[in-house]
Amino acid sequence: MDRYPDKFDPQVMASAAFQRSHTGWLGLRYSDHGEDWVELELPWRADLLGDERRPVLASGPIISLVDMASGMAIWTAAGTFVQIATLDLRVDYNRPAREHASVFGRVRCYRRTRSAIFVNGIAHDGDIDDPIAHVAGVFMVIRPTKGDVRWKAS
Template identity: 65%
Template structure:
């Protein structure tokens, strides 16, 4: 059993969103359940895609959904372990409304030993009229890379011995 505390998206958001890429974007934690997480990307003028339209660009929305995906995986498994995005399909339905924030709600609906599957929507206030649908597959890294390197080093040492 791991000594690691059970993952809690609300508590993790306090750390995740104060620095780095997610902090720069201004992502905000909204809510979570057993297998889902909802985050918010506030509207900012420096995140618009076209200078003549005051609509959030697609890149920040993809980042929102990628982060919500990872957090939904950790919420589902209860453990914060490395995940890598293998495939994240974003099907845009329409542009977000002008000067509107975008919310991303993603659920992790299946996990295996090495993969996690997610789906969700991005919306600008009306979940029934989404900005985008997402579906993704993430690789779960279930080993400690440091321990793996230590084991490889130990194995290399013992292979070099002549015990005859």
């Protein structure tokens, strides 16, 4: 079986990868995607609260959500899995999430070069016109081994 399928599919990736590791523990779920963007869901859970007096998801899990959505948006835009590392991920909060609400991370890959990839997006709790936060990130491409021609800058 070919180790790298013809086209990266974020829904297939989520069904396999989200069963284990940090994303599995957080309970991240695939929501939707387009040719250069991915949306993931972080379901509300009582053990992910930032303050026990308010039933609102903490910022740490939300940052993990948009970081994973960023990576998946990059792979979706590239059409394949490539090794990347987060260099900078800025999350500007507008407001807290609504009480008992799941949070969605919707991130778009808007530029790829030989060594860096740029993303932007939002975190929202059901209304994309009223985001919880705006996201901007830069990721580094970890060079493939000699002869691996899967990555192309756009």
